[in-house]
Amino acid sequence: MTWRDVVLLGVGGFGQTWRAAISASGMRVAALIDTDREALEVARQVFRTPRDRCFPSLAAWEGSADVLIDSTPPMQRADRIAAIADRARRFVLAKPAAWTAQEARAIDRAVSEKSGMAFVAMQKRFLPAFIALQRQVREGRIGRPGYLRLDVEVDGTFWAPGWAWRREMAFPSLWEGMVHQLDLALEWLPDFRAVEVSAQAWNPRWSPFPGQADVSALLRGEEGEVIQILSRWSRLRGPFRTYFSGVCLEGTSGVLEVIDGKLFRDQHYQQVDDDGGAMMDLEKLNERLVDHLIRDEDAVTLGLGRHGRVLALLMAVEQSIKDGRTVRVADDGA
Known part of the structure; x- marks a missing residue:
């Protein structure tokens, strides 16, 4: 088409x-x-x-x-x-x-x-370092992945157009922030199938949000893998950790990290295809996303099937927060 x-x-x-x-x-x-x-x-x-x-x-x-x-x-x-x-x-x-x-x-x-x-539009996965990370995982450079940590700590008021409705959300960093982190996790770990989710949320006294601005979640997979996610939007002063930092993926024979948009394996810097794009803005990332969709009409991992799975896991995170307990999930990997 x-x-x-x-x-x-x-x-x-x-x-x-x-x-x-x-x-x-x-x-x-x-x-x-x-x-x-x-x-x-x-x-x-x-x-x-x-x-x-x-x-x-x-x-x-x-x-x-x-x-x-x-x-x-x-x-x-x-x-x-x-x-x-x-x-x-x-x-x-x-x-x-x-x-x-x-x-x-x-x-x-x-x-x-x-x-x-x-x-x-899950455009953050098109950061050059993230594409390179996924390639190295597929090539077996770190063996079998078993632990993924994704941390984000930012000032959640950064996006002025969305402030009016984000401030009304009970868990803004969950549905507007962790959605990206979970999308990246499932993109990098395609065989991961969650079996249980435990999560907490809190709101520091300095937070500008009426709801719970900060969320942490731990997801356990059926093969023993762990995904640990921190999504904090209450941080008003730097240094911040954006979506292009705070990534650590450990495998049986190596560790991959993304820090400030740059990829490291076992603490050694890894050259990527477009090193000048370490900290791409949304405009450039959206340009790459559209180019990908035009070249790959199916683009199944950007479809609503994958996204529905992300949303189901977000719902489990929210349920765990509200119930104050670990939640069992049926993640079929569709």
């Missing part, structure tokens, strides 16, 4: 990070949609889009396109996509695609029934 034209739903905030990807792909902008008229006008000028292709709501748009990128928050997304499932062949959804695995499956079903496909 060719990617000839695209609709961008939500042009401000996260929607701005798709500009380079759309331009580099050569796709024609079929429509821009946003309730914020000022953001819509800015995007119109950036893409040089005629005014008759700019719409204040999804209901006002009556066209079709090869691709629709939904950069809006996930609330009511299942109904939103179901209503337009026959008007695009490919849907690229901002994460999380939904709040539950069941909602993700509903979106996938609605799109596939119209012979389309839906993908989730």
